[in-house]
Amino acid sequence: MKSLNDQIAISIREKKTHRPFVLAAIVIGMFMAAIEGTIVSTAMPGIVADLGGFSKFSWVFSAYLLMSAVTVLIYGKLSDLFGRKPIFVFGVFVFLIGSILCGFAESMELLIVYRLIQGLGAGAVQPIATTIVGDMYTMEERAKIQGYLASVWGISAVLGPALGGVFVQYLDWAWVFWMNVPLGILSVIGVILFLHEEIEKRERRIDYVGAGLLLISISSLMVVLIEGGVAWAWTSLPAISLLGVFGIGLVLFIFYESKVEEPVMPLSLWKDPLIALSNSATFTTGIILIGVSSFLPTFVQGVxxxxxxxxxxxxxxxxxxxxxxxxxxxxxxxxxxxxxxSLIGGVSLILGAIFYILMNPSLGPIWAGAGSFLIGVGMGLTATTFIVSIQNSVDWKKRGIATASNMFMRTLGSAVGAALLGGILNTRLKDFLSSNQEKAGQALSIDTANSLLDEEKRQSLSPDVLSVLQDGLTFSLKSVYIGLLLLAIASFILVFFLPKPQKSKVIKK
Structure with missing residues (x-):
């Protein structure tokens, strides 16, 4: 038996991919991305209590998700052209730079800017890691390995919220971001040493125009969804203008992608019913995911x-x-x-959304946790199925962009969802507070809700003001959860029309 050091030396000398070590590095990288979701969501009430800016709450998620959504397609295409390793390593380093800066943010505006940088790197981490798994394993192996990779979310789920709570209560919320640094470095070292690829040498062209059009159109839509009904009336000139920019940008993007030789989003992928329906359902479940992770901690802490x-x-x-x-x-x-x-997963999503609609403060956190568990089951059954089926339907040259297209739709769904659901929350809360100022005995604004997320400030509120704020947040979130139920039903319908099971063929590199 060769020792571990001997195996490592042979792997490096012979330049052969050592699957166990690469898989371990990928697991660490995915753990970093997974824990980012649970730990930041848990810390957000504390961050808002420190930095203020409750009305900008959604932008902390939207900025990160917007940049991730736009860059994931570019990274996917680049990985097909230049290989998985250099793109993954670059993405992790940018992600770490953003994480370090986020910890030093002194205002909500700076935090949002730094989250953009973090999102710029995040676009490469999970999709490229998942693509590497698709390269190294056959279809039968992928189904099992993807399940094992998903266990990373369980580990991060246990550690993330606990660490987030500890950092906020006993240390500083900055450690929520700084803890990514050692994880990212370990992941990069593993991929550099043990992943070896043979890349076909040919002329490479990057579709920067397509990526730019996508960034402009999606950014315009998100700004309207967040600010519409709060900072601007829905029929105001800024709102209508930005919606126009979104529409024109989307049309130009589709037209350009149909003509360019190396599109950032090959429209031919969408001709496959399995890919088209899987990606569409991934978009709706992405909205559900961000709706739960962004707003549930706020309800549990504030109400x-x-x-x-x-x-x-x-x-x-x-x-x-x-x-x-x-x-x-x-x-x-x-x-x-x-x-x-996938159909079983769709049913679980619907049941989880029903739990949230029926939720009220008297039911306590156990009820909220039960709804979250059902949503998690639905996400696990659908997300894993979509990735494995998509990777099995294309060859190596398209596997990177095909995988990235699915990740893009989830991230885009989360980005749009953070903006849309945040807009709904802000609009409903603003209306509720305006109509209940007499009961509160003073004028209340959306940013007054900051006090709910800080225990000392909450205790200093008068009983009437506290009651109005908590009732307003409950009322507003009810509208958000009704939206989640409608999205869960839409996801089930999309899954229902997936092609019926066929004998799978294994497509290798």
Whole structure:
């Protein structure tokens, strides 16, 4: 038996990919991305309490997700042209730079800017890691490995909320971002040493115009969704103008992508019903995911008056349900097929959304956690199924962009969802506070809700003001959760029309 050091030396000398070590590096990288979601969501109430700017709450998520959504397609295409390794390494380093800067942010505006930088790198981490797995393993192996990778979400779910709560309560929320640094460095070292690729040498062209059109159109839509009904009337000139920019930009993007030789988003992918429906359902489930992770801790802390650690563990149940379901999905795909596995996940999403609609402060965090668990099960069964089925339907030269297209739709869904649901929350809360100022005995604004997320400030509020703020947040979030139910139903309908199970063929490099 060769020692571990001997195996490492042979792998480096012979320049052969050592799958166990590459998989370990990928797991660390995905853990970094996974824990980012749970730990930041848990810390956000504390960040808002420190920096202020409740009305900008959604932008912290939207800025990160916007840049991730736009760059994921570029990274996917670049990985098909230049290989997975250099793109993954570049993405991780940019992500770490953004993480370090986020920890030093002194205002909500600066935090949003630094989250843009973090998102610029995040666009490469998870999709390229998932693509590498698709390269190294056959279809039968992928179904199992993707399930194992999903267990990363379970581990991060346990550690993320707990660490987030500890950092906010006992240290500083900056450590929420700084803890990414050692994880990213370890991941990069593993990929550099043990992943070796043979890239076909040919002329390479990057579709920067297409990426730019996508950035302009999606950014315009998100600004309108967040500010519409709050800073601007829906029929105001800025809102209408930006909607026009979105529409024109989208049309130009589709037209340009149909003509360019190396498109950032090959429209031919969407001609495959499996890819088109999987990506569409991934978009709607992406909105559901951000709706739960962004706003549930706020409700648990601000209305239920629970500490950050308890709020974090209501999200933990979602991330525990996800890997369990993903592991099961890996086996179900091989027995009952893609469509049936996804349908079961769709039902779980609907049940989870119903739990949220029925939720009220008296039911406590256990009820919130149960709803999160069902959402996690639904995400695990659908997300794993979509990735495995898409990767099995294309060859190596398109696997990077095909995988990236699915990640793009999830990230785009989360980006649009953060803006859309945040806009709904702000609009409903603004209307509620305006109509209940007499009951509160003073004028209230959206930013007054900052006080709900700081225990000392909350205790200093008069009973009438506290009641109005908590009732307003409950009322506003009810509208958000109704939206989640409608999206869960839409996801189920899309999954229902997926192609029926067929005998799978393994497509190798």
């Amino acid at each position: 239920m008056e629970e500490p950050p650690i308890v709020a974090g563990f209501t999200l933990t149940t979602m991330s525990i349900g996800w890997p369990i379901a993903s592991t099961i999905a890996g086996r179900l795909i091989l027995t009952i097929g893609f469509r049936a596995t």
